[in-house]
Amino acid sequence: MFMLGCDKMTYKINMPEFEGPLDLLLHLIKQSDINIFDISIGKITKQYLDYIKKMEELNLNIASEYLVMAAELIEMKSITLLPNQVNNDNDEYEEDPREQLINRLLEYQYYKDISNVFKNYESERNTMFTKQPSDLEEYVKEDSENNNQIDLNELLEAFSKFLERKELDKPLNTKITTKEFSVAVRSNEIKEIIKNKKKVEFTELFDMYTKDYVVVTFLSILELAKKQDLKIVQDNNFYKIYLVAKGSE
Amino acid sequence: MNLVGVLEGILFLVGDEGLTLEKVKEILDIDDEQLNNILNKLREEYGKENHGISIEIFGDNLKLVTKKQYKEYYEKLVEYEKNGTLSQASLETLAIIAYNEPVTRNFVEEIRGVDSSHIIRKLLFRDLIKEIGRSDLPGRPILYGTTTLFLDCLGLSSIDQLPKIEKNQTEDREVDLYESKYKE
Numbered sequence: 001m002f003m004l005g006c007d008k009m010t011y012k013i014n015m016p017e018f019e020g021p022l023d024l025l026l027h028l029i030k031q032s033d034i035n036i037f038d039i040s041i042g043k044i045t046k047q048y049l050d051y052i053k054k055m056e057e058l059n060l061n062i063a064s065e066y067l068v069m070a071a072e073l074i075e076m077k078s079i080t081l082l083p084n085q086v087n088n089d090n091d092e093y094e095e096d097p098r099e100q101l102i103n104r105l106l107e108y109q110y111y112k113d114i115s116n117v118f119k120n121y122e123s124e125r126n127t128m129f130t131k132q133p134s135d136l137e138e139y140v141k142e143d144s145e146n147n148n149q150i151d152l153n154e155l156l157e158a159f160s161k162f163l164e165r166k167e168l169d170k171p172l173n174t175k176i177t178t179k180e181f182s183v184a185v186r187s188n189e190i191k192e193i194i195k196n197k198k199k200v201e202f203t204e205l206f207d208m209y210t211k212d213y214v215v216v217t218f219l220s221i222l223e224l225a226k227k228q229d230l231k232i233v234q235d236n237n238f239y240k241i242y243l244v245a246k247g248s249e
Numbered sequence: 250m251n252l253v254g255v256l257e258g259i260l261f262l263v264g265d266e267g268l269t270l271e272k273v274k275e276i277l278d279i280d281d282e283q284l285n286n287i288l289n290k291l292r293e294e295y296g297k298e299n300h301g302i303s304i305e306i307f308g309d310n311l312k313l314v315t316k317k318q319y320k321e322y323y324e325k326l327v328e329y330e331k332n333g334t335l336s337q338a339s340l341e342t343l344a345i346i347a348y349n350e351p352v353t354r355n356f357v358e359e360i361r362g363v364d365s366s367h368i369i370r371k372l373l374f375r376d377l378i379k380e381i382g383r384s385d386l387p388g389r390p391i392l393y394g395t396t397t398l399f400l401d402c403l404g405l406s407s408i409d410q411l412p413k414i415e416k417n418q419t420e421d422r423e424v425d426l427y428e429s430k431y432k433e
Contacts, residue, residue: 019361019363020361022362108361111348111361115340115343121404122335125403129314129315130265134264
């Protein structure tokens with residue numbers, strides 16, 4: 001499995017590829033020449049962990065699935081070490097972890113065997129050759145009816161029909177615009193409103209609930225307040241806010 | 250007119266793509282029974298040793314292919330991957346799906362013990378498996394099944410032809426199975 005070359009500096013690694021932790025376990029079992037049914041959790045756990053350690057030493061990336069299996073094996077082993085708790089009152093049947101593992105391995109082995117069969121089938125199938133579909137393009141009949149018999153009028157007619165159809169193909173004219181708000185314009189509007197009403201409730205100005213509109217309106221109010229074109233009045237905390245025209249109070 | 254000859258010509262033209270039985274019936278304007286007769290005659294003819302091609306059905310797809318028994322001569326003409334192109338992971342996954350379809354990805358992963366989303370995507374891409382619905386399990390996971398191309402890849406005419414394999418029986422299974430294909 002691992003062959004370290006004589007030269008300490010160079011590794012010669014010859015490692016079989018595994019499809020996953022179950023594959024590795026099966027390999028280890030086969031290597032130690034035991035029947036799946038006779039595996040001992042302790043032994044197999046040790047072998048498995050040794051293998052993982054070796055992989056680590058070789059700086060191989062270990063897929064997380066291998067570590068999960070390592071943890072599961074350790075858990076199984078520790079369970080077997082614990083004294084058997086006698087659950088007389090509780091008939092809860094708990095599957096033997098060892099048996100569970102064996103079943104999983106057998107299940108996996110089963111499909112691994114099938115995959116070998118599939119492989120054979122596939123190479124067998126590959127010895128039956130076939131050919132690309134024939135390209136029949138060159139035999140396609142040219143549409144030759146009415147050749148040489150078209151007069152100018154027919155052509156004109158056909159062309160105008162084509163133009164008509166083409167017209168339908170055109171996209172309909174539509175204008176897509178986004179309404180833009182500017183602080184300057186909105187400021188003037190607000191100024192006008194306040195001039196007329198003298199006193200306006202703050203929320204009244206937000207008569208449209210689009211983001212742009214709200215932001216622009218708010219900015220306009222601040223701008224106007226800054227320029228002292230209006231005053232912002234609130235009598236008390238959480239009272240209504242009023243905007244008052246400058247000089248009219 | 251002899252429809253046997255007609256079919257032979259058609260199959261020659263379609264080559265690798267093959268032609269579904271349905272389509273054959275449509276083109277020749279015949280029913281199942283007539284189709285069977287024609288196929289049998291064609292098979293009988295190609296069965297003779299002085300023919301280099303044979304007629305095969307993969308899934309429901311009819312194809313003309315060269316005969317296996319003369320393969321060593323044909324192989325001289327082509328360079329090809331003798332061992333097939335499916336990876337071990339693909340084969341495993343296909344095996345699990347083919348024997349249990351329809352299955353969810355989770356089912357495959359539980360048996361393989363590794364994440365299989367990548368391999369399933371690959372198989373979907375190669376058209377060896379397809380989505381065939383959704384399971385009623387929580388999350389309504391996608392159910393996968395095999396395709397006609399999968400059968401073609403293994404040289405099977407239907408999913409029922411998959412070898413019956415007994416579980417939990419050890420030793421020497423593979424060899425037996427491999428041979429059993431020829432006994433049929």
